[in-house]
Amino acid sequence: MKAFSYQRATSPMDAAAKATVTPGARFIAGGTNLLDLMKLEIEAPTHLIDVNGIGLDKIEKTEEGGLRIGALVRNTDLAAHEDVRRDYGLLSRALLAGASGQLRNKATTAGNLLQRTRCPYFYDTQQPCNKRKPGSGCSAIGGVSRQLAVVGASPACIATHPSDMAVALRALDAVVETVDAKGMARAIPIADFHRLPGETPDVETALTPGELITAVTLPKPAGGKHIYHKVRDRASYAFALVSVGAIVQKDGSGRVALGGVAHKPWRVEPADALLRRGAKPVIEHLLADAQPTAENSFKVTLVERTLAAVLAEARA
Amino acid sequence: MQALEENGVSRRGVLIAGAGVIAATAAPGAEAQPMPQATVPVSFEVNGERRELTLDARTTLLDALREHLRLTGTKKGCDHGQCGACTVIVDGRRINSCLTLAVMHEGAKITTIEGLGRPDRLHPLQAAFVKHDGYQCGYCTPGQICSAVAMLDELKAGLPSHVSETLTERPQATDAELRERMSGNICRCGAYSNIQEAIREVAGVRA
Ligand SMILES: Cc1cc2nc3c(=O)[nH]c(=O)nc-3n(C[C@H](O)[C@H](O)[C@H](O)COP(=O)(O)OP(=O)(O)OC[C@H]3O[C@@H](n4cnc5c(N)ncnc54)[C@H](O)[C@@H]3O)c2cc1C
Ligand code: SF4
Numbered sequence A: 001m002k003a004f005s006y007q008r009a010t011s012p013m014d015a016a017a018k019a020t021v022t023p024g025a026r027f028i029a030g031g032t033n034l035l036d037l038m039k040l041e042i043e044a045p046t047h048l049i050d051v052n053g054i055g056l057d058k059i060e061k062t063e064e065g066g067l068r069i070g071a072l073v074r075n076t077d078l079a080a081h082e083d084v085r086r087d088y089g090l091l092s093r094a095l096l097a098g099a100s101g102q103l104r105n106k107a108t109t110a111g112n113l114l115q116r117t118r119c120p121y122f123y124d125t126q127q128p129c130n131k132r133k134p135g136s137g138c139s140a141i142g143g144v145s146r147q148l149a150v151v152g153a154s155p156a157c158i159a160t161h162p163s164d165m166a167v168a169l170r171a172l173d174a175v176v177e178t179v180d181a182k183g184m185a186r187a188i189p190i191a192d193f194h195r196l197p198g199e200t201p202d203v204e205t206a207l208t209p210g211e212l213i214t215a216v217t218l219p220k221p222a223g224g225k226h227i228y229h230k231v232r233d234r235a236s237y238a239f240a241l242v243s244v245g246a247i248v249q250k251d252g253s254g255r256v257a258l259g260g261v262a263h264k265p266w267r268v269e270p271a272d273a274l275l276r277r278g279a280k281p282v283i284e285h286l287l288a289d290a291q292p293t294a295e296n297s298f299k300v301t302l303v304e305r306t307l308a309a310v311l312a313e314a315r316a
Numbered sequence B: 001m002q003a004l005e006e007n008g009v010s011r012r013g014v015l016i017a018g019a020g021v022i023a024a025t026a027a028p029g030a031e032a033q034p035m036p037q038a039t040v041p042v043s044f045e046v047n048g049e050r051r052e053l054t055l056d057a058r059t060t061l062l063d064a065l066r067e068h069l070r071l072t073g074t075k076k077g078c079d080h081g082q083c084g085a086c087t088v089i090v091d092g093r094r095i096n097s098c099l100t101l102a103v104m105h106e107g108a109k110i111t112t113i114e115g116l117g118r119p120d121r122l123h124p125l126q127a128a129f130v131k132h133d134g135y136q137c138g139y140c141t142p143g144q145i146c147s148a149v150a151m152l153d154e155l156k157a158g159l160p161s162h163v164s165e166t167l168t169e170r171p172q173a174t175d176a177e178l179r180e181r182m183s184g185n186i187c188r189c190g191a192y193s194n195i196q197e198a199i200r201e202v203a204g205v206r207a
């Protein structure tokens, strides 16, 4: 690990201000992704700003009847929160399908959203990777790509976003709230928060340098059945090959978002309107522009069957 | 829940010791600049004893325990959050001590395998692991036991898991629940069935 200096922030604005004055500074929350990558020197911040203990660990009701989830709320606490279990079961289920008990006790809302890809070449510092080293090339194209994206990818990068939580937040129409060094607050709809890789796969979100996530808000409960199905190589403690998060109403209408298929949680709103006609038309719409590799074309079939299972469960 | 919250504002603020000391770590190409030296004082309680350390900020909690405090019961398996060998209990919660910095735990109460019981007075889970032969090489065992202790508290507190049938009813100590909740602890020797026997005895699962 490269040397860095360490400092505790005293407030959200103080954290953003500190990050802006020190080039190479990063926030640290749970540390479960950042430290992992720092040990491999894939990330090498010169300065760490600890954002634990600045009051961002609360879950509150919003005036609109929704929920405001602090950026530092641990994944365990979010999954177990009474209102989340009752009204946003999809979010609880997605969180509980991720990582392990130990990791969820540390992992935070913001850190989970900002976790980086699990593309094997991103982790292997001996190999070219445009995301890790812009302009060096993409080893995954023509390489081992079983885990990687089938839709929304680019000739520069075919990585996926690994978060389960983000899939649920996408289906729930969450909004990411931030503050910058000047104290300016922003609200970014989850649909616009993560970027597609395009020509700059190293730029992953809409955040500006030093901008701090303060909370994620959920609109008032949508009702319906909340189902999250994750398909992985072992039954627990593994990342998704594909996942489906859905909210299905009594009349069969609803919404659906996919994980494990793209650089961001994948939802195409017009596809929701096809839900009553079954899994096939929905997936055909969602993956209309899919360009799977020879190694991961199985994901197209797998995700359709997973959605079919979700819809069967919703009807049951 | 968060250690740093407990003592409030007084402990917060800049914690860079010896700011202004030249460190030879300037980025190549960059002009040599005075950099804050990256050692940080931290104090926490380990197994009921107050410990004060001044550490390179890079020191993980795992390395602080093993290399600085010589508490070598906690093991380093993967050092990347993938095996659970380094599991310790911090402020009542199990975490992977390899993926957290020691300096992030100012004021925390840390329990390691050494603090759970003693050879002459074993923790019930330690005794159950002995009785059921819940290990072969023993390398994953301290992590398994620390994890299981905190896991049973999570279950008692009614926290849901991936295999819980509903999110609204209290989860029960079933075999499926125990297995899922212990999935963050890998045993390279594959002693899982005996580990499961030990934990289910303490959890009171009936056959
Ligand atoms: C073995 C293993 C298995 C895993 N399995 C899964 C899985 O199955 N599913 C899944 O979804 N995840 C999984 N994870 C990933 C885990 O969920 C993430 O590591 C975790 O959510 C990151 O949260 P954190 O608080 O620890 O983030 P950190 O590591 O502290 O931070 C991550 C990034 O977010 C930035 N950041 C943190 N807080 C803020 C803020 N408030 N504002 C702006 N930037 C911020 C940091 O600067 C850093 O760049 C796994 C991880 C491991 C190690
Ligand atoms: S897919 Fe993206 S992350 Fe993977 S090697 Fe290519 S550029 Fe890097």
Ligand code: FES
Pocket (backbone or CB within 6 Å): B075, B076, B077, B078, B079, B080, B081, B082, B083, B084, B085, B086, B087, B096, B097, B098, B099
């Ligand atoms: S050593 Fe920490 S999880 Fe493996």
Ligand code: FES
Pocket (backbone or CB within 6 Å): B134, B135, B136, B137, B138, B139, B140, B141, B186, B187, B188, B189, B190, B191
């Ligand atoms: S007993 Fe050897 S690794 Fe578990």
